[in-house]
Amino acid sequence: MKLKYMFSVIAAVAVLVFVYTVLVSGFNGFNAIDEIPQENITNKIGLPEFTQKTVRVEEAYIYAMMNQDKVMYLAxxxxxxxxQHSDKLLKHGSLKDCYIRPDGSFEPHASECKLCNDITLEAKELIDKGYSLKDVRKIIDDEYSGRGVGTDTSLPP
Structure with a gap:
């Protein structure tokens, strides 16, 4: 009888470990965060509702919020x-300003701007691959400078 009980406990623990691995670590390309309703993620980290337009927009806001020291050097x-945006004139000085206002509150501009999100998520990908911030700035400038007037952004140290 003890052997059956012990086998049941081991099997239950194995199932729990497997479920935990799938949900937390990911399994075969599955990422548990994709299955969590976005409003739960947003509420947990304090992002405003306008960042929930798409998963991509929210990812860009999260990255900008968590990496202000990097996006402040990206044009x-x-x-x-x-x-002119809504009822005010924007005078952004860097990519950071598209997401974060000088007072620390969230700027809604990037929630409506595909180009801001494209630049942010490309920079994230490059940094995640190990590129230096200086290299990322050069790559971003080379790729996007012809698309519109750029911000007057300081170069990374």
Whole structure:
């Protein structure tokens, strides 16, 4: 009887470990975060509702929020350096300003701007691959500078 009980406990633990591995670590390309309703993720980290337009927009906001020290050195080429947006004139100085206002609150501009998200997520990918911030800045500038007026952004140190 003890052997049956022990086998049942081991089997239950194995199932729990497997489920945990799938949900937390990912399995065959499955990422548990894709299965969590986006509003739960957003609420957990304090992002405003306008960042929930798409998973891609939210990913860009999360990256910009968590990596302000990087995106502050990346130029944006969507024209936000002097663009009329809703009822105000934007005067962004870097990609960071597309996501984060000077007072630390969230700027809604990037939630409506595909180019801001493209630049942010490409920079994320390059940095994740090990490129230096200086190299990422050069790659972004070379690729996007012809698409619009760029922000007057300081180069990375």
């Amino acid at each position: 944006c080429y969507c024209g936000c350096a002097g663009m």
